[in-house]
């Protein structure tokens with residue numbers, strides 16, 4: 177066994193594995209702002225992840241190998257990762273427990289987990305942290321994730337020669353990145369619109385609610401393929417270049433994407449209404465901030481604002497980061513890195 181006698185700095189980097197795209201970034205504290213050391217993204221075949229479980233780690237490792245060798249911009253030197261689990265697969269709950277001996281807390285949390293989580297305890301990893309201790313009760317944050325998912329991530333990272341420092345929920349990370357760059361001073365819906373899901377959190381001083389809608393950018397690509405009788409590449413190109421924004425193609429695109437976009441907005445409205453009617457705060461949501469790759473589709477945010485009738489802005493998680501020697505991210509790719517940035521911001525804290 178090697179006994180560590182020398183202090184070694186062991187930095188981390190943020191690794192956001194979506195269902196189609198892996199985004200990574202390393203940040204370094206120092207000075208007023210964190211410095212961007214390196215970042216990049218790569219896509220991989222859609223079948224490699226099923227129900228949140230990485231079923232083909234080899235395929236993902238292979239698809240990401242060129243990026244790991246040479247980041248798109250700068251360099252990632254860390255070999256420890258802060259990774260994100262899909263929020264839809266993570267159970268998070270704040271428990272109110274009577275004051276107790278710290279030694280008994282683990283058992284009490286497990287009893288609560290058994291009651292609230294519809295998955296047998298042996299199939300879960302459970303972690304917890306006391307957030308507040310009062311005279312008559314304490315608040316304990318409980319987070320649980322299916323072992324099959326976490327183990328599949330660890331297997332992938334092993335294969336890539338990486339060590340896991342933390343697995344966080346994707347929306348906890350995305351919201352951290354947004355709050356760090358744009359203080360949220362009113363109740364806000366954060367929507368991460370990825371390839372296959374729209375992940376939502378309601379943020380009102382803290383995260384009050386999370387939800388997931390099983391629709392994303394890939395549904396829009398598929399709809400265009402079907403309705404316009406075109407291939408994937410061409411459909412993606414139309415989506416990226418014109419979206420539903422003003423163009424000669426707008427009537428055709430709207431005829432095709434109108435229905436799925438409306439469905440997405442209706443589902444978001446349903447979550448907003450649920451929070452406003454049932455939440456303990458009874459406060460109105462006054463703003464929507466959108467992250468994820470699909471936030472960059474031309475015309476989408478304007479459409480959303482008109483449908484939901486709440487101002488919509490795109491997340492700017494790069495604000496407050498310094499990238500002196502590295503090319504700044506393109507406007508179109510910027511919102512896609514939100515979750516990865518939220519993870520990388522944990523540098524120095526793990």
Ligand SMILES: Nc1ncnc2c1ncn2[C@@H]1O[C@H](COP(=O)(O)OP(=O)(O)OP(=O)(O)O)[C@@H](O)[C@H]1O
Pocket residue numbers: 193194195196197198369370371372373374392393394397412415416417467468469470471472473474508509512
């Ligand atoms: N500039 C752009 N314009 C339109 N769509 C875009 C653009 N850039 C990326 N997308 C779309 O965004 C999606 C990828 O976004 P992201 O990387 O956030 O998803 P993911 O994390 O892989 O998926 P999920 O979060 O659903 O697991 C794809 O559907 C892609 O076509």
Ligand SMILES: [Mg+2]
Pocket residue numbers: 193194195368370371468515
């Ligand atoms: Mg994602």
